[in-house]
Amino acid sequence: MSSSSAVRIEPLSRPLAGSVRVPGDKSISHRAVLFSAMAEGTSTLSGVLDSEDVRSSMKVVEALGAKVALDKQPDGSLAGEVRGWGSEGPRQPEGPLDCGNSGTTARLLMGVLAPWGIEAEITGDESLTRRPMRRITAPLMKMGVRFSPDGKETLPVTERGTSALRPITYDSPMASAQLKTAVLLAGVYADGTTTVNEPAPSRNHTELMLPEFGVKTTAGERTASVVGPARLEACDVHVPGDPSSAAFLACAAVLKPGSDVTIENVSLNTARIGFVRTLERMGADVSIARTGVAGKEPFGTISVRFTPRLRGCEVPADKIASIVDEIPVLALVAAHAQGITVFREVGELRVKETDRLRAVIDGLEALGVDAWEDGNDLHIEGQPDLVAPAGLVFDSGGDHRLAMTWALVGLVGREPVDVKDFECVAISYPGFLDDMERLAS
Numbered sequence: 001m002s003s004s005s006a007v008r009i010e011p012l013s014r015p016l017a018g019s020v021r022v023p024g025d026k027s028i029s030h031r032a033v034l035f036s037a038m039a040e041g042t043s044t045l046s047g048v049l050d051s052e053d054v055r056s057s058m059k060v061v062e063a064l065g066a067k068v069a070l071d072k073q074p075d076g077s078l079a080g081e082v083r084g085w086g087s088e089g090p091r092q093p094e095g096p097l098d099c100g101n102s103g104t105t106a107r108l109l110m111g112v113l114a115p116w117g118i119e120a121e122i123t124g125d126e127s128l129t130r131r132p133m134r135r136i137t138a139p140l141m142k143m144g145v146r147f148s149p150d151g152k153e154t155l156p157v158t159e160r161g162t163s164a165l166r167p168i169t170y171d172s173p174m175a176s177a178q179l180k181t182a183v184l185l186a187g188v189y190a191d192g193t194t195t196v197n198e199p200a201p202s203r204n205h206t207e208l209m210l211p212e213f214g215v216k217t218t219a220g221e222r223t224a225s226v227v228g229p230a231r232l233e234a235c236d237v238h239v240p241g242d243p244s245s246a247a248f249l250a251c252a253a254v255l256k257p258g259s260d261v262t263i264e265n266v267s268l269n270t271a272r273i274g275f276v277r278t279l280e281r282m283g284a285d286v287s288i289a290r291t292g293v294a295g296k297e298p299f300g301t302i303s304v305r306f307t308p309r310l311r312g313c314e315v316p317a318d319k320i321a322s323i324v325d326e327i328p329v330l331a332l333v334a335a336h337a338q339g340i341t342v343f344r345e346v347g348e349l350r351v352k353e354t355d356r357l358r359a360v361i362d363g364l365e366a367l368g369v370d371a372w373e374d375g376n377d378l379h380i381e382g383q384p385d386l387v388a389p390a391g392l393v394f395d396s397g398g399d400h401r402l403a404m405t406w407a408l409v410g411l412v413g414r415e416p417v418d419v420k421d422f423e424c425v426a427i428s429y430p431g432f433l434d435d436m437e438r439l440a441s
């Protein structure tokens, strides 16, 4: 990565104060776009996140024949209509389906394509083509889908679906909503019941949204089923704000003296607000209030205040899926707490946009904080009086969550920091810096 693209992040001149609305949830936005594309008829979407990852989903469904007419709204979100391919199925794409940096797009797309006899090459950027895909292709192959080259772990791969999908019961080796969703989407078209069992609960947006599209699902804590063959019918979807984006504002408020912030219109889905529970365990002054429901997704406000004395805590393995994208920024909060924080079984962090486990340990070390891995556990020895040294340069490696985490060091600290490839924040939260600066103005 070239240092020429480093962005200097200056300390915020004031505490964060007042109210803010975060942009639409990325996971729900992907599903809204993909499910509408699969459905019979025209769906109406609002609150959709306008970010590079969601644009990847929009682009691939357009290449497959869906009509996407989503326009920018005054609040920065996307709203409008998507006409799906329904029972006609997707058209044969003219070239490879480029999923950019988005793991969710690539993995969910594999399930979307499973019932159709077209041949589609799925690919992505340098980061995505390093990420594991066998976890998705293996169960889909059991259902009758073909992938070539056979047994390949990474993109690009070419998928050929089948109208004769077999239902399966799959015991997933990891808690992954992307895996669960890919198998359930294929299961919609299989003749019988398809079930995914998980070692720990992962986010359940698919189970909550499929019934809105007229597909019956049953779901428990660690299991979800769909009965096929069924079909998706167009519907209206409103996307609430993204808790994973809200987490950066919340953590900044916890760390910046004098801060008092209310984040509005944010998804309060329990599978997504593990970071609130983790901050509570660290003794942070944080609370939530439910104000409504969009479809079956609860939303409301998260209120956070600066907390001078944080304490380390232990996050058990079965809670990791509920904070999986927030661990880098929570690790930064843990670096300011009294005592040791342990995140149990976070091996999945090694296969995100970058190896986030390594990157967090290296970044905290640059701050002068001891952090280490023990097996798949992440340990952080906090320093309540931590002051970041001057002249820090962080390399995000093109990973949006890391870019925002290391930017926070500068924003809430006393010295500016440089973050290389900072512009990758556009993958999930293009207005990150503007929102921070507005709250501190």
Ligand SMILES: O=C(O)C1=C[C@@H](OP(=O)(O)O)[C@@H](O)[C@H](O)C1
Pocket: 026, 027, 028, 030, 104, 175, 176, 177, 178, 179, 181, 203, 324, 325, 348
């Ligand atoms: O289903 C989803 O929308 C997502 C699931 C998670 O990935 P895994 O399924 O790999 O855990 C998460 O990290 C990702 O940002 C979005």
Ligand SMILES: C=C(OP(=O)(O)O)C(=O)O
Pocket: 053, 101, 102, 103, 104, 105, 325, 352, 353, 401, 428
């Ligand atoms: C891991 C992430 O996304 P994806 O898997 O869709 O690339 C993320 O947003 O942090």
